[in-house]
Amino acid sequence: MRTITETVPLDHLHGWHHDRSTGFIAHESGRFFSVEGLLVERQSPGAAWGQPIINQPETGILGFLVKEFDGILHILMQLKAEPGNRNGLQLSPTVQATKSNYTGIHGGLPVPYLEYFQEPGRRIIADVRQSEQGSRFLRKRNRNMIVETTEPVEARDGFVWLTLGQLHRLLATEDLVNMSTRSVLACLPLGNDAGAAADEGFGTALARSLAADGPALHPLVDVLSWITETRTLSEMRARTVPLDALTDWAFTGGRIRHRAGKHFEVIGVRVEAVGREVGQWWQPMIRAQSTELAALLVTRVRGVLHVLMQLRIEPGLTDTAELAPTVQCTPADCAQLPPEQRPPFLDLVQNAGPADIRFDTTLSDEGGRFYHTGSRHLVVETDWLPEPLEFRWLTPGQLEDLAQHSHYLNMQARSVLACLRSLYDGGDR
């Protein structure tokens, strides 16, 4: 089971065309996804920009099948090749399927274990639609599901039962645990029983912070009010336009790239696969120009870990703004900026010493849409710092509550929160 991916010019993708009437790159069947132009306007600070964006108006399933063996929670993980993966196989949820996959539009094979996520009477642990990256996808959401079974389930070829503790430890391996897995992990209620532990280690502070009723700096109602206010006052308006109308972007050399070489480019690929839905296909993909950064600042307040979350407005989000990591940016794009225009806390997390770094691993974006693209996932402990207007210190317990609902945690936040939560050594429940 492997894939071979080669880049090809966007105008040589079999089955895809640059639609003259819309100006989008779309599949001839009208299905899968399209690459469209997006014009974004913000009343304040008066910024406006255009960019390509992926429009895929269907909800896929990202599903964990979980089961207790000898009292220990196990997750059925899939070793899955995706065309954009740098390194071939990555650990993927039990089911990771677009609607086209699981309804058979590809004409491919049935999706293994899908029935556990569709049967009535299943035991649900989490089931929530979560956003994909709001600067790459237009209102795209996936259904993040965790379903527990008590039946005997055989791990088929390419699947493996891992404990939550094993999966947590594997997160520290570069480019191994894929983005969908991180997203679903962030939706898993961890619970904890270390709230009364006496020691003052990082793990204990994290465990205390995971208690749903743990002491938090901001009551949840104030957090919700802050989110409501930001969404209400935001004046971002976005509308799709033909790709040709994006003046900062050029369609040259068979790809679409930013004229200043920033952000990302849209490329074409031809994929040959063995053991996937079909043997060969073509598709557009997103390739970042450099590695991105998703960094969390954490601090202990009266022995309870708090995370500095940013409320970030992104044009592709369904509801305007979602909680994002303390720093979410492309450092290479920020290197030339004067200090006052650099993202808050960027220098602080980039200059953190080894003694303050709790997690530091580069992990891939989803290999079905992103080509050799990933983010450095960084968790840095700091003393308490004052909150800028668009930042709040929240507990992982509060974030876990919010993760049960749509539109609160963005993709990058879920991804790096999964890394932070992996440091809680209570996984093997």
Add this chain to the structure above:
Amino acid sequence: MRTITETVPLDHLHGWHHDRSTGFIAHESGRFFSVEGLLVERQSPGAAWGQPIINQPETGILGFLVKEFDGILHILMQLKAEPGNRNGLQLSPTVQATKSNYTGIHGGLPVPYLEYFQEPGRRIIADVRQSEQGSRFLRKRNRNMIVETTEPVEARDGFVWLTLGQLHRLLATEDLVNMSTRSVLACLPLGNDAGAAADEGFGTALARSLAADGPALHPLVDVLSWITETRTLSEMRARTVPLDALTDWAFTGGRIRHRAGKHFEVIGVRVEAVGREVGQWWQPMIRAQSTELAALLVTRVRGVLHVLMQLRIEPGLTDTAELAPTVQCTPADCAQLPPEQRPPFLDLVQNAGPADIRFDTTLSDEGGRFYHTGSRHLVVETDWLPEPLEFRWLTPGQLEDLAQHSHYLNMQARSVLACLRSLYDGGDR
């Protein structure tokens, strides 16, 4: 303080025009709102329809200022005239202002008490964006706020401090408590202390059901999963089109009406007001062809009240589907339908005997957009009934939890739930 409203032809509204390029009715300033055409397609059951819809892409504030006097919660209510009110004044939240109002686009007077909802450091009880009617408004939401103050506050002319108990009792008066008030009331966490009471009355069953941790037929995670699944599988797509493209609707006699006389019509009005923002203005309004129905079936399960909620897909909702009353329809439009096409439970609630009716009052839709339009609000107690696929028995406590977040309870649900909750006699906390 009163308004005089007269209907005028839509094409004689000063300041408004039928925009040739979009085909919408819009204000010449580009502000306020527009009336647009909407084409709606559903893959299954294959239905498609067109309708006019209001597009008002700004979030207004509906705010209660509350304060304890002698340990009893009071709400500062406003007696407010709206052009669409049948009866002049209705009880309105302390602040009920569109963004155009509170940013002074009207060139009108400042909004009284607005500062309590904008000050940092205010004590928030609830703050959540909630949808307006999803079959009349395109993704419209208002910010529903409840703010407590401990400062002395004088009730200005036209304002009055009412206890929650008084407001609850006034809900039983026809067309008195306005729609915005009902919406905010549904977001107020009631709490309760009657869970252990021994008697078996309706009020006790309601109080028990308001306990956040009360025993419910369905765990909340299963309710969230059901909502996620319905939203994921829904295939409704809606797009705006010129009003002229709506083949079932005719622009004749200065108004837009359904060719079969169903649903509603868009009319024009001229308003003269004393004591409002400006002395005279013109605007389009929605007039329903007959009174609508928002009915709840309730039952007691092991002494705990449960409400039969419907998950309803509406084209103007931001996230596809929201919980709606058991029955939400226009009975006159259903009278000719064969039994299998009538909304489930319509006959049951319409034929309920007086012994089973717990609440029955006709209340107005929002008088700023709806002309002499209202719904019969009906609560009927029944024995337990099996749940059709798109229905679930939920407790008022679960619904109160969900009301703290956006996109769970539709306008009609909040409105009739406020009526049900008014029967809980624990209001004067």
